[in-house]
Amino acid sequence: MTRTIVSPLLRSALLKDPSRLVFCSQDLDEVRDQVSAVFKPHRLKTFGKTKVIDSRLHHVPIGKISLNRLRYGAAVQIEPECLEQFFLIQMPLQGEGEIQCDGERIELNHRLGAILNPAQTLVMRYSQGCDQLMLRIERETLEQACCRIIGRPLPQPLVFENRLRWQQDASWMNMLLYLVRLQKESPEGLQEPLIAQQLEQLIISTLLCVQPNNYSDALRQNDRRLAPRHIKRVEQHMAEHAREPMAPAQLAQLAGVSLRTLYAGFREFRNQSPMEYLRQIRLQNVRHDLLHNGQTKTVTELAMGWGFSHMGRFSRDYRLLYGESPSETKRRTSRL
Numbered sequence: 001m002t003r004t005i006v007s008p009l010l011r012s013a014l015l016k017d018p019s020r021l022v023f024c025s026q027d028l029d030e031v032r033d034q035v036s037a038v039f040k041p042h043r044l045k046t047f048g049k050t051k052v053i054d055s056r057l058h059h060v061p062i063g064k065i066s067l068n069r070l071r072y073g074a075a076v077q078i079e080p081e082c083l084e085q086f087f088l089i090q091m092p093l094q095g096e097g098e099i100q101c102d103g104e105r106i107e108l109n110h111r112l113g114a115i116l117n118p119a120q121t122l123v124m125r126y127s128q129g130c131d132q133l134m135l136r137i138e139r140e141t142l143e144q145a146c147c148r149i150i151g152r153p154l155p156q157p158l159v160f161e162n163r164l165r166w167q168q169d170a171s172w173m174n175m176l177l178y179l180v181r182l183q184k185e186s187p188e189g190l191q192e193p194l195i196a197q198q199l200e201q202l203i204i205s206t207l208l209c210v211q212p213n214n215y216s217d218a219l220r221q222n223d224r225r226l227a228p229r230h231i232k233r234v235e236q237h238m239a240e241h242a243r244e245p246m247a248p249a250q251l252a253q254l255a256g257v258s259l260r261t262l263y264a265g266f267r268e269f270r271n272q273s274p275m276e277y278l279r280q281i282r283l284q285n286v287r288h289d290l291l292h293n294g295q296t297k298t299v300t301e302l303a304m305g306w307g308f309s310h311m312g313r314f315s316r317d318y319r320l321l322y323g324e325s326p327s328e329t330k331r332r333t334s335r336l
Helices: 029-037 140-149 170-185 187-191 193-210 216-221 229-240 248-255 260-271 274-293 297-307 311-322 326-335
Strands: 021-025 043-046 054-064 065-071 078-080 086-094 097-101 104-108 112-116 122-126 132-137
Touching: 021 029, 021 229, 029 043, 029 054, 054 187, 054 193, 065 170, 065 193, 086 097, 086 140, 097 112, 104 112, 132 140, 132 193, 140 193, 140 216, 140 274, 170 193, 187 193, 229 248, 229 260, 229 274, 248 260, 248 274, 248 311, 260 274, 274 297, 274 311, 274 326, 297 311, 297 326, 311 326
Parallel strands: none
Antiparallel strands: 021 054, 043 078, 054 065, 065 132, 078 122, 086 112, 086 132, 097 104, 097 122
């Protein structure tokens, strides 16, 4: 069997750009604190014979995504619990590791990487000298992109298959090589907002297309293009007037169809009722306000402002979609 070899370009990624070096340290506490600042707080400990952690981190922001290279000189165990607000893609260039994702064991090596979902409970173990490329993608950005492609709010959180055969898919590898080459040969380009925005879209679109997830079928169908005009008209009205009271009969009249036709269309093209679709829009809007304006209003004020009158049902639906309660989102963002 032919052995998969990591591209020389990837093996040298980020190393020759001192401006991207976040730290280089042998102090365990410093390593933990610096990595926590880029990713999230976690517990870190060494195991095995070598106790000198000798770690370094390079970091390149690209819009709501960052490209990172992280190396641990000692064998380490990392316990971040859940990532919560971002997806993390790990691609080992050297060394090995294993990750416990909700109790399931995933091996890491130069052939097999991993994409970790925000709500999974994680324990990570890396061998001595493990050196990885990592992509950190904001959850909100990725889920909004998925919404735009499939043409409807997400009724459940976006969840990827964990195992990523990162060197076997030509689309993924060419995207990654292009990203690294651009950073190496034209690093100033990554600071241009228009270029960063296009790269962000490229990374997200490639990931959604190549990595199996719970919306893969909908993404392949791209059913927004196929939906009839009356469905799109109602969707646009919901998006623009989500704060206002709405009734199914009112929406059917707006669309110029019968109530039965409206419900049948939403079931066929959106796999949910019109009012379920509206509830997803409102939940997304409440979450956006909690993330960006949560310090000025209470959870109840924000929820009622977007049309929720039953707080218990609202909190239940919010937790099912985002893996945390609205108050937890508010407390977390208020600490930032």
